[in-house]
Structures are given as C-alpha cells and as structure tokens.
Amino acid sequence: MSKFIVRGGKRLTGNVKVSGAKNSVLPIIAASLLGEKGASIIHEAPSLDDVMTINKVLESLGAVVTYQDETIHVDAQELSSCEAPYELVSKMRASFLVMGPLLTRMGRTRISLPGGCAIGTRPIDQHLKGFEAMGAEINLGQGYIEAKCEGRLRGTKIYLDVASVGATENIMMAATLAEGITTIENAAKEPEIVDLANFLNGMGAKVRGAGTGVIRIEGVEKLQGTEHTVIPDRIEAGTYMVAAAITGGNVYVEGAIADHLGPVIAKMEEMGVEIIPDENGVQVIANQPLRAVDVKTLPYPGFPTDMQAQMMALMLGSEGTSVITETVFENRFMHVDEFNLMNAGIRIEGRTSIVTGGASLVGAKVCATDLRAGAALICAGLIAEGTTEVGGTHHIDRGYVHLAEKLSGLGADIWRLEDSEAKTSTSEEQTASFAEKAKQAGASLLSVQPTGV
C-alpha cells in the first residue's frame, strides 16, 4: 500500500502555488459536452485522478480529449453515446454531472447511479427533480438512471430544497439549451458555480445571477467550444494555510483568492494567525500560540465542509477546547478515529466534535478516509512527535496535485512511498525518484528523506 510518510517538527516557510480548482474543473469538463461547434480549451486543469476519470467519461461518450501541461482540449462535436458506465461513475460521483449536458443536447441519457460515499449517502433527488420539472421523464432500474425528453427541455422555475452544488450545476447546464427561461431558486453560491457560469457564457449560454441564490438561464439553440482558465482551488489553498499555521510557519500561498476563503481566514485570524492577502495570494504568519475556536460547516459563504478535517487538525495544535459542528454531510467525522490514533483525544457527540488542543500528538499509522481527511492527517503529522504514515493515498490523489512535493518545498519532512518502490527499490533510489518528481513540480527540496523509516 502506498503512503505518505511525515516526520513532525519542521516549521514551514516559503512559497507554495495553488493548482486549479478540482470542483470547478470537473463540472467545466462536463459542460464542454455542450459544444456542438469547435473545441473547448481549459487551462489550469490540475493533474488529479478525478480529472483523468472525467476525461475518460467524456471519451466513452465519443468526445476527443487531450490533456497536456495542465490544459485540456475537448472536441465534443461528434458524440457517439449518451451512456456513462458504472466503471467510471462509481470511481467518482462528479461523473454524474454529465447528465444535464447529455440530456439537454441529445434528448436522452443513461447514467449509472453514483451511490453514496464515505462522507454520507449523498442523494441526487434535487438533480432529478430539476430535470423532471423541465419536462424530462426519469426511470430508475438496474443501478442506472435513464432520462429522456421529447424535443427540447422546457425552462421553468425550480426551487432546490437544499442548496446543492451538484444539482445547481447539473440543472444550470441542462437549462442552457432548454426552450425559454429557467430560474433556480435557493441555488448554491459557491465560487465554482460562478466559474462554471462564466465557462457556459463563453460557450454562448445566457446565465445570470450565478453566485447569488437565484440563477436565471435563458435557453439558446446551440453552444460552441470556448477557452477558459479555471479558478485556483480554495480548498487546496486553505489546506496549505492550515499546514503553515499549525507549524508556526510563515508561508505565502500563491494563487489563493482571499474573497473565496472568507470564513477560513476569519476563523484562522480568530485563532491568532496573521493573514495578509494581496492580489496574487495570501501570506500566512503564525507567530503566537493558537487559540481555540468553534466552527460550523455551512454551504458557501459559510465555512466549507471540505476544510472541516484540516481545521480539526489546526484545533489540535491550539490551546483550549474547540467545537466543530458538521451540518453539510451526515457522516464526515471518519477522520476522528484516525486522529485519535495519534493521541488526539477528540470526542464525537452527534454532529459535533469536541477537540481539546494542547495534547502532544504522536506519530502513528493512519488511513485517509476521504481526500480532506488525508490532507488533515498529514497536517497533524507535521507537528506530531516521530513518524506518521498516512495510507489511503488514492483518496488524496483525487484532490491534491504533488502534495508531498509542495509541502517539502516549504521545508516539511514528508515523502511518498509507493507500493512498488517499497517492494523493489533501495532507499537511495526512492530518494532519487522523489527528487526527480519534486523537481518536475518546481519544488525546492529542502528536506528529502530516504524511505524505509
């Protein structure tokens, strides 16, 4: 099993660059299926496993996709299928985002049910409610959802019972080619929704109000490929901000957009971290003991659930008792047991976790239960005594580009041990191979350690 190995005790300093946002690029790639004329070019597409998976979904539908140097070309002029198979959708829930584009463009689609995952059951009722309201007929059977419509979808008013990011995106994409006007009420307001709307408008769509609770889409007859640069990943940025703060460090997070990180910055400032934003990123300076805070996750612009686990790690490095309430997903405290293997002493009471800071964390063998849990365990490992081994790297690879290389570029004592490397190579060879990867990632190798600890 491959794993990240972290030796605690290093203070992080320097500059780290944030990659393009996973949660923007995935719906944008799905939206590129709407381009009946010309290709789409998507810049700052991070080299994540999730991106490779959705590219494969598009290829299985007949689109021609190439990926080079963080740029994706999608030629979706000729599509040969409207069915997204189980093998790909089961790998990644966001594959379900191809449903809206396929239904509205082809009048029919069949997609494997995405199912739940480690953080919750994650139903899709709001997506389907939207499609039905627009005139689609939905049938479920044998693990697949079939949607079809006679002629074009029809614009209508859709009120979402929960401000779902995915449902807002799927319905928004479906509405671009519908007849008439669609209004989404109680729409999600995340920056990634705005990024998707900008991409769609670049294709010729007429989307207004993205980023507010009411989005209005006037359907058009056809869309064409466009060129777009994905926004920086606010969750990756927040993760490096936490990594800097937990080590008492001084780090410039290049590309972080302070406006997208409002609640994360507010809570870190409340803890005593100095955050200095400028137009290119944010400087994070932690030069005093951290104070306990209480955090409740909420849809944007509230505190993001995708930063909950990392914030929990930061609370462990503070003085006093903090409380985290998770309101977005019903099962997103799986990392607590893993933190507790490191002597964290966190208690769960329903949807709340009580985190007592100041405990001396000790390195342990732990496992990422989802991608943010993995990043959070690595953050905790940065201040733990001894060595922490974080397994479940496939989760982390879904959302973090060159995580070990970026952190080691800031001075962290971290490296990745591949299963195959562990079996076949010497520690010197592993160091050399890691050094090569880090060089490719542009990181300066302040602390590369041989494996085999």
Ligand SMILES: CC(=O)N[C@H]1[C@@H](OP(=O)(O)OP(=O)(O)OC[C@H]2O[C@@H](n3ccc(=O)[nH]c3=O)[C@H](O)[C@@H]2O)O[C@H](CO)[C@@H](O)[C@@H]1O
């Ligand atoms: C690829 C992507 O962008 N993923 C993000 C997206 O996931 P995703 O789009 O799946 O998350 P949603 O916003 O849809 O989910 C929020 C809540 O709504 C519920 N719900 C959702 C849809 C539905 O039809 N019915 C329903 O009840 C979910 O179970 C959950 O409790 O937003 C989440 C919430 O910010 C983030 O954690 C994910 O990183």
Ligand SMILES: C=C(OP(=O)(O)O)C(=O)O
């Ligand atoms: C939960 C997440 O992603 P996804 O919705 O793709 O599972 C996440 O990015 O933290």
